[in-house]
Amino acid sequence: MLHLLHDLTRQSLASLRVLLVLTVVLGIAYPVAVWLVGLPMGERAHGQPIRVDGQVVGSRLLGQQFTGEQWFHPRPSANDHDTLASAPSNLGPLSDELLALVAERRAAVSASEGVDPDDVPPDALTASGSGLDPHISPEYAALQADRVAAANGLDAAEVEELVAEHTTGRFLGFVGEPVVNVLELNVAVRQAAH
CATH class of the missing domain: 1.20.5 (Single alpha-helices involved in coiled-coils or other helix-helix interfaces)
Incomplete structure (x- = not known):
C-alpha cells in the first residue's frame, strides 16, 4: 500500500x-x-485599416455597405455586413428563398446598371460565406463603372482605369480569381472626384 x-x-x-x-x-x-x-x-496586424484625411473609414479585410449611385456596390451580404453576425445564409442551391433572392438581385442590378439580366455576374447575386467579403470581381466593377463615373462627374475611362489599378490578380499567378477591393476603389473614386 x-x-x-x-x-x-x-x-x-x-x-x-x-x-x-x-x-x-x-x-x-x-x-x-x-x-x-x-x-x-x-x-497589417491591426486589421489593415484604411484612412482618409486621418480618419479610419474601414478595413481592407471587411466588406461594408455602400449605397448611392456615386459608389461601387459590394457583394450582397446575408447579415447586412454586420461583423458581429458574420455568417452565411445557409440557403442551399435548391432553396426557393435563395432562388427568389437571386432573381430579385438580378433584376435590381440589371435595372440600376442598365444591362441585360443575363450579363449580371454571379458575385452581384450571391453573398459570400462570411457575408463580409471586401472584394468584387473585375466584371462586376466594370459593370458599375459607367454609373459611378456619371454620378461623380468623372470620365468613364478614368473610372475604368481606377478599376484596373485596384484589381488584384491571382495569388502566385494561378490561385483564386482576380478581385477588386470595393472600399479601396471607392476611396480612389472619391479622391478623383474631389
Missing part, C-alpha cells in the same frame, strides 16, 4: 511539473513570441 501511495505521489508531481512547463511555454512564451513577431507588421 505504501508503495502505491509513493508511486501516486511521484506521478502526481511529474504531472504537475509537466502542467507548469506547458503553461509557461504555451500560455505565456508562445503568445508573447507571436505578439513580438507581429509588432513589425504594424497596421
Whole structure:
C-alpha cells in the first residue's frame, strides 16, 4: 500500500511539473513570441485599416455597405455586413428563398446598371460565406463603372482605369480569381472626384 501511495505521489508531481512547463511555454512564451513577431507588421496586424484625411473609414479585410449611385456596390451580404453576425445564409442551391433572392438581385442590378439580366455576374447575386467579403470581381466593377463615373462627374475611362489599378490578380499567378477591393476603389473614386 505504501508503495502505491509513493508511486501516486511521484506521478502526481511529474504531472504537475509537466502542467507548469506547458503553461509557461504555451500560455505565456508562445503568445508573447507571436505578439513580438507581429509588432513589425504594424497596421497589417491591426486589421489593415484604411484612412482618409486621418480618419479610419474601414478595413481592407471587411466588406461594408455602400449605397448611392456615386459608389461601387459590394457583394450582397446575408447579415447586412454586420461583423458581429458574420455568417452565411445557409440557403442551399435548391432553396426557393435563395432562388427568389437571386432573381430579385438580378433584376435590381440589371435595372440600376442598365444591362441585360443575363450579363449580371454571379458575385452581384450571391453573398459570400462570411457575408463580409471586401472584394468584387473585375466584371462586376466594370459593370458599375459607367454609373459611378456619371454620378461623380468623372470620365468613364478614368473610372475604368481606377478599376484596373485596384484589381488584384491571382495569388502566385494561378490561385483564386482576380478581385477588386470595393472600399479601396471607392476611396480612389472619391479622391478623383474631389
